Amino acid sequence: MKVRTRFAPSPTGLLHIGGVRTALFSWAFAKKHGGQFVLRIEDTDLERSTPESVAAIMDGMHWVGLDYDEGPFYQMQRMDRYKTVIQHLLDSGHAYYCYCSKEELEAQRAEAESRGEKPRYNRAWRPETGKTLPAIPSDITPVVRFKTPMGGSVVWYDQVKGRIEISHDELDDLILARPDGTPTYNFCVVVDDWDMQITHVIRGDDHVNNTPRQIVIYQALDATVPLFAHLPMIHNDQGVKLSKRRDAVSVVDYDKQGILPEALLNYLARLGWGHGDDEIFSLTQFIEWFDLKDVSGSPSRMDRDKLLWTNAQYIKAADPAQLAARVAGFLADKGVSTEGGPALADVCALLKDRCQTLVEMADQAEYFYRALTPTQEIADKHLTPTDEERLKLFAEAAASLATWDAASLGALIKEFVKQQGVKMPQVGMPIRAKVCGITNTPSVDAVLALLGREEVLRRLVA
Numbered sequence: 001m002k003v004r005t006r007f008a009p010s011p012t013g014l015l016h017i018g019g020v021r022t023a024l025f026s027w028a029f030a031k032k033h034g035g036q037f038v039l040r041i042e043d044t045d046l047e048r049s050t051p052e053s054v055a056a057i058m059d060g061m062h063w064v065g066l067d068y069d070e071g072p073f074y075q076m077q078r079m080d081r082y083k084t085v086i087q088h089l090l091d092s093g094h095a096y097y098c099y100c101s102k103e104e105l106e107a108q109r110a111e112a113e114s115r116g117e118k119p120r121y122n123r124a125w126r127p128e129t130g131k132t133l134p135a136i137p138s139d140i141t142p143v144v145r146f147k148t149p150m151g152g153s154v155v156w157y158d159q160v161k162g163r164i165e166i167s168h169d170e171l172d173d174l175i176l177a178r179p180d181g182t183p184t185y186n187f188c189v190v191v192d193d194w195d196m197q198i199t200h201v202i203r204g205d206d207h208v209n210n211t212p213r214q215i216v217i218y219q220a221l222d223a224t225v226p227l228f229a230h231l232p233m234i235h236n237d238q239g240v241k242l243s244k245r246r247d248a249v250s251v252v253d254y255d256k257q258g259i260l261p262e263a264l265l266n267y268l269a270r271l272g273w274g275h276g277d278d279e280i281f282s283l284t285q286f287i288e289w290f291d292l293k294d295v296s297g298s299p300s301r302m303d304r305d306k307l308l309w310t311n312a313q314y315i316k317a318a319d320p321a322q323l324a325a326r327v328a329g330f331l332a333d334k335g336v337s338t339e340g341g342p343a344l345a346d347v348c349a350l351l352k353d354r355c356q357t358l359v360e361m362a363d364q365a366e367y368f369y370r371a372l373t374p375t376q377e378i379a380d381k382h383l384t385p386t387d388e389e390r391l392k393l394f395a396e397a398a399a400s401l402a403t404w405d406a407a408s409l410g411a412l413i414k415e416f417v418k419q420q421g422v423k424m425p426q427v428g429m430p431i432r433a434k435v436c437g438i439t440n441t442p443s444v445d446a447v448l449a450l451l452g453r454e455e456v457l458r459r460l461v462a
């Protein structure tokens, strides 16, 4: 059996990281088993679905690198197929027309509520042997309802939650098609997963209540019931399910925040799944290790500090040239041109151990390309008249340095400190303040070496 999984978002807003984590597990499961991963856009909610949301889903998937083998399939393009299957269910006696009016349903609901019971359709139009159905009213366009089996129960072995059993009596006779003929959610999902030969339905556990309703439809269609894996939800800071209606954090916003997509995926992989104490691992490693049985049953909370820590590990390990390609964009956004300055890859190599995001890296890289004015606080602390005098002397010494590299600059600064009879920070901090405009920089010798003699001397005497 070829493993086939799917991700089936509704295009009713942005793609948030809860959805991406769910997509990641589904994707990894397919990859691990040499199977296929399908993208399906569940766009039947015409009022809320938008082309912008479809684009946001595709952009998000593309940015994190979750490639799909088939799709995107759109439910709105499959209407004829749903109608055919509904007709088949009607013909085979698994579905029936229901002519209940809105008022009748409302009355049934009110009555059930007054008895403290779950609102339930009274199955007046459900055909049974020996039962006489009411006369068809002329003013009602019927819905199509599923004839849910009576007695017995639905059982499935959830790949995450274990055995689940739901009594048939808990399930109403689900509406399959509305009066205008449009099919309903649970029904479309079954037909799609059946047609797309999905073997493992891996989705968020917000869908767990849909599963028994879907399984009975599979059974009526004589279709193979896939395996189900319901993943725990990712919660926001307030401990509630991340949702596109509430939490306006699109996955591509993390790009703008300077998070590397590979770091985000690594972070998400650890949300609800674990492999011992391993925190940092490649996608290849994740695919190899991933197993649904290791998925936790409880929800996880989005932890920004942990994400930043993970991102820092990825930045540290990244190739400086690749970092430079990304940091260049952030510098350009700030209006900083790298032309005429040190190679950005060299700057990134120097900064990569000290930044949690690429935005931070671009901020720190800025002084390599344009002199920054120190804040008043820095100037008061590190650029006093005495400091300025000392900096002039240092500039003279630096001007005659034979070789301009970090080692020679390091030796020069050491010698200068000794000669001035001061401590290292009394020279290092004013140099940073004067040359960089900030004091939080890598080691002074490395910074000066990279900036180049001409630029350093120009800034020292400015």
Ligand SMILES: Nc1ncnc2c1ncn2[C@@H]1O[C@H](COP(=O)(O)OP(=O)(O)OP(=O)(O)O)[C@@H](O)[C@H]1O
Binding pocket: 008, 009, 010, 011, 013, 016, 017, 018, 019, 020, 021, 022, 023, 202, 203, 204, 205, 206, 207, 232, 233, 234, 235, 241, 242, 243, 244, 245, 246
């Ligand atoms: N917070 C979450 N954590 C984990 N998975 C989620 C989360 N929210 C949605 N999913 C899963 O992502 C997939 C796509 O979901 P969908 O497009 O319906 O997004 P949604 O955020 O649930 O939308 P809504 O705004 O209706 O809450 C589904 O499998 C769903 O279970």
